[in-house]
Amino acid sequence: MLYIALVFALVLGAxxxxxxxxxxxxxxxxxxxxxxxxxxxRLAGVDETRSMTWQAYAVALLLLSLIHxxxxxxxxxxxxxxxxxxxxxxxxxxxxxxxxxxxxxxxTNWQAYLPEGQISNGAQMLGLAVHMFLSAAAGIAAAAxxxxxxxxxxxxxxxxxxVDLTRITLYLLLPITLVAAVLLVVAGCPQTxxxxxxxxxxxxxxxxxAIGPVALQEAIKQLGTNGGGFFNANSGHPFExxxxxxxxxxxxxxxxxxxxxxISFGHMVKETAQGRTLMAAMAIILALGCVGAxxxxxxxxxxxxxAGVARSGGNWEGKEVRFGIPASTTFNVSATGTSTGAVxxxxxxxxxxxxxxxxxxxxxxxxSPGGVGSGFYTVIxxxxxxxxxxxxxxxxxxxxxxxxxxxxxxxLAMLGVLILTLFIxxxxxxxxxxxxxxxxLANTGPHGLSEMLYAWTSxxxxxxxxxxxxxxxxxxxxxxxGAAMLFGRFAFMIPVLAIxxxxxxxxxxxxxxxxxPTTGPLFIGLLIGVIIILGGLQFMPADTLGPLAEHFLLxxxxxx
Amino acid sequence: MLILRExxxxxxxxxxxxxxLGLAVPEAFTSAMQAALPWQANGSLIRQNGKIIGSxxxxxxxxxxxxxxxxPSALGTSYDAxxxxxxxxxxTSASLxxxxxxxxxxxxxAFGPGPVPADAVTASGSGLDPDISLANALRQAPAVAAAxxxxxxxxxxxxxxxxxxxxxxxxxxxxxxxxxxxLVLDALPAS
Numbered sequence: 001m002l003y004i005a006l007v008f009a010l011v012l013g014a015x016x017x018x019x020x021x022x023x024x025x026x027x028x029x030x031x032x033x034x035x036x037x038x039x040x041x042r043l044a045g046v047d048e049t050r051s052m053t054w055q056a057y058a059v060a061l062l063l064l065s066l067i068h069x070x071x072x073x074x075x076x077x078x079x080x081x082x083x084x085x086x087x088x089x090x091x092x093x094x095x096x097x098x099x100x101x102x103x104x105x106x107x108t109n110w111q112a113y114l115p116e117g118q119i120s121n122g123a124q125m126l127g128l129a130v131h132m133f134l135s136a137a138a139g140i141a142a143a144a145x146x147x148x149x150x151x152x153x154x155x156x157x158x159x160x161x162x163v164d165l166t167r168i169t170l171y172l173l174l175p176i177t178l179v180a181a182v183l184l185v186v187a188g189c190p191q192t193x194x195x196x197x198x199x200x201x202x203x204x205x206x207x208x209x210a211i212g213p214v215a216l217q218e219a220i221k222q223l224g225t226n227g228g229g230f231f232n233a234n235s236g237h238p239f240e241x242x243x244x245x246x247x248x249x250x251x252x253x254x255x256x257x258x259x260x261x262x263i264s265f266g267h268m269v270k271e272t273a274q275g276r277t278l279m280a281a282m283a284i285i286l287a288l289g290c291v292g293a294x295x296x297x298x299x300x301x302x303x304x305x306x307a308g309v310a311r312s313g314g315n316w317e318g319k320e321v322r323f324g325i326p327a328s329t330t331f332n333v334s335a336t337g338t339s340t341g342a343v344x345x346x347x348x349x350x351x352x353x354x355x356x357x358x359x360x361x362x363x364x365x366x367x368s369p370g371g372v373g374s375g376f377y378t379v380i381x382x383x384x385x386x387x388x389x390x391x392x393x394x395x396x397x398x399x400x401x402x403x404x405x406x407x408x409x410x411x412l413a414m415l416g417v418l419i420l421t422l423f424i425x426x427x428x429x430x431x432x433x434x435x436x437x438x439x440x441l442a443n444t445g446p447h448g449l450s451e452m453l454y455a456w457t458s459x460x461x462x463x464x465x466x467x468x469x470x471x472x473x474x475x476x477x478x479x480x481x482g483a484a485m486l487f488g489r490f491a492f493m494i495p496v497l498a499i500x501x502x503x504x505x506x507x508x509x510x511x512x513x514x515x516x517p518t519t520g521p522l523f524i525g526l527l528i529g530v531i532i533i534l535g536g537l538q539f540m541p542a543d544t545l546g547p548l549a550e551h552f553l554l555x556x557x558x559x560x
Numbered sequence: 561m562l563i564l565r566e567x568x569x570x571x572x573x574x575x576x577x578x579x580x581l582g583l584a585v586p587e588a589f590t591s592a593m594q595a596a597l598p599w600q601a602n603g604s605l606i607r608q609n610g611k612i613i614g615s616x617x618x619x620x621x622x623x624x625x626x627x628x629x630x631x632p633s634a635l636g637t638s639y640d641a642x643x644x645x646x647x648x649x650x651x652t653s654a655s656l657x658x659x660x661x662x663x664x665x666x667x668x669x670a671f672g673p674g675p676v677p678a679d680a681v682t683a684s685g686s687g688l689d690p691d692i693s694l695a696n697a698l699r700q701a702p703a704v705a706a707a708x709x710x711x712x713x714x715x716x717x718x719x720x721x722x723x724x725x726x727x728x729x730x731x732x733x734x735x736x737x738x739x740x741x742x743l744v745l746d747a748l749p750a751s
Contacts, residue, residue, distance in 0.1 A: 192601055304682075324732055
């Protein structure tokens with residue numbers, strides 16, 4: 001519990017100054033890399049004075065993502081012929097390359113491939129790592145565009161996508177990544193382009209050790225809420241996460257931008273209390289998740305306790321000794337409360353309730369605090385719905401920050417919320433009635449259902465973590481989950497940009513006695529309630545059949 | 561046409577960022593780290609008589625009574641570090657339960673009856689966990705001491721000296737690095 005408090009104190013403490021700095025990036029007040037920035041615009045033909053309507057912003061974002069998707073697909077298919085491939089790794093199959101390209105374009109970082117055997121250093125650097133920067137920057141840019149909608153009356157423009165993307169990458173992501181990467185190397189993360197190492201163990205055996213340019217990728221993987229591990233064991237691998245301090249650093253990195261964004265928002269709309277309110281709602285949900293998962297894992301597995309395992313230890317299957325239970329559960333909950341999806345311990349082996357918490361946080365829509373950018377605009381969607389619900393209850397015209405929330409915005413918001421749920425439940429349900437889907441499961445009984453439900457939840461919500469026993473490189477799951485990731489990212493982002501465009505054009509009304517206050521404990525409670533009822537309740541039947549059923553069977557002494 | 565107008569900046573930015581973030585930055589960073597922190601940047605390798613015996617932070621297998629044993633690994637007894645991963649067996653998995661029961665039986669046979677530290681009978685997340693818990697090490701110490709004809713307190717003292725304590729009691733867990741412990745054990749003068 002003290003550890004959880006420490007993580008929150010470090011993250012929230014840093015989110016205030018970082019949020020203020022990020023607002024200055026969005027408002028073009030930060031200029032310390034101006035010559036580099038201008039160089040980019042000149043070479044790329046970007047007119048930084050141009051402002052974009054919401055449609056132009058969306059087109060620019062989609063087009064850049066599409067181009068980058070095809071580039072990654074090409075790199076993955078051709079990696080055998082590209083430089084930095086000391087292990088002579090072959091090109092990926094078309095369907096795995098499609099799945100992986102969709103995964104990294106959408107900031108999901110679902111990994112159907114085995115990193116050590118199926119991806120070269122060159123493809124990691126030129127392909128995956130660049131996507132880790134740009135998909136994060138694109139998400140933050142979309143969030144900045146949404147923020148601008150609330151700043152003034154009758155706005156036509158949401159900003160310039162290319163300028164936002166460039167500034168966020170140069171002024172925010174790259175500097176923090178470099179500092180964090182140095183710290184990671186100091187602690188033991190490798191950074192080399194040499195081939196794998198051959199060792200002769202102390203007892204005379206032989207051991208081949210996979211290695212590569214890990215540290216730099218690890219840093220942006222966390223900071224950009226990406227989560228794609230350099231190794232199969234992700235942040236559980238000692239080279240990705242050498243000790244308890246790096247674990248704390250990585251946990252901090254993956255949370256900090258998500259919590260800083262609402263603070264930036266407060267500065268941009270010049271009402272900092274509004275930002276703090278959104279941050280508080282995010283933090284409360286995440287804190288409850290951290291405490292719940294920790295309690296479940298610390299209680300251990302009753303079947304194993306009966307077999308003679310010390311009760312005091314907790315559930316250790318799939319966890320690393322150097323972190324301990326509180327840091328392991330806090331990391332995994334943080335990585336699913338954001339859209340990171342990195343793991344330092346393996347959720348498939350968590351207790352049923354310990355595994356339910358990460359899945360439920362994804363099902364809520366990734367809002368605690370969510371992926372960089374995407375978490376923020378998802379919270380804005382829930383905020384608009386909350387204002388609407390409150391308006392219905394008290395008979396006032398709903399408005400948020402002076403912008404009237406009307407039929408069009410609510411329809412688009414509900415479309416976004418329902419469409420993702422449909423994709424998750426229909427996808428998981430369909431997979432489980434096909435022989436191919438059932439054949440992918442590593443576990444049987446209710447845990448098998450959880451495995452498949454988790455996969456579709458993770459892909460659609462762009463998280464990328466897994467109940468990793470699932471064999472995901474099959475035609476059904478490569479194509480199905482690949483489509484789910486693209487859909488989950490863009491079929492949600494575009495309605496949100498449309499909402500922003502519609503609200504931006506409206507007049508900003510002055511606050512009156514009839515305005516429903518959107519700050520303070522009452523609104524925080526309302527927002528959390530709406531998130532849980534609208535985001536979470538739809539999944540109750542499925543979660544009951546999976547993790548909840550397994551919990552009761554486990555305590556009845558059943559194994560499968 | 562809206563899309564055509566966007567093609568040049570979109571393509572150019574993707575190419576520019578790929579060259580800078582995917583090539584220039586990692587190349588420069590790798591060179592800098594190779595120069596400044598070569599031991600860590602190359603995998604924290606431990607050498608003995610010029611030969612690489614492994615990485616200080618990657619687990620390797622030990623068998624026999626005269627070495628401390630690492631945790632079970634989902635990668636098998638080879639501790640094959642060219643890959644990594646967990647068992648991914650769920651909490652109600654019968655095969656996991658059977659494995660745990662067999663490991664508990666083997667552990668109590670080797671180190672005496674009593675509750676078994678959980679980390680000693682469960683597979684780690686990476687399959688390459690270099691550490692064991694302090695409780696696990698202390699439980700193994702008497703048997704290791706007996707096999708090496710050393711007084712038990714010598715080995716227990718060694719374990720305590722080699723323990724990494726949780727910082728402030730909350731960051732991490734009291735644990736011992738198995739490879740380093742066994743190396744120090746080998747360096748002890750025989751009694």
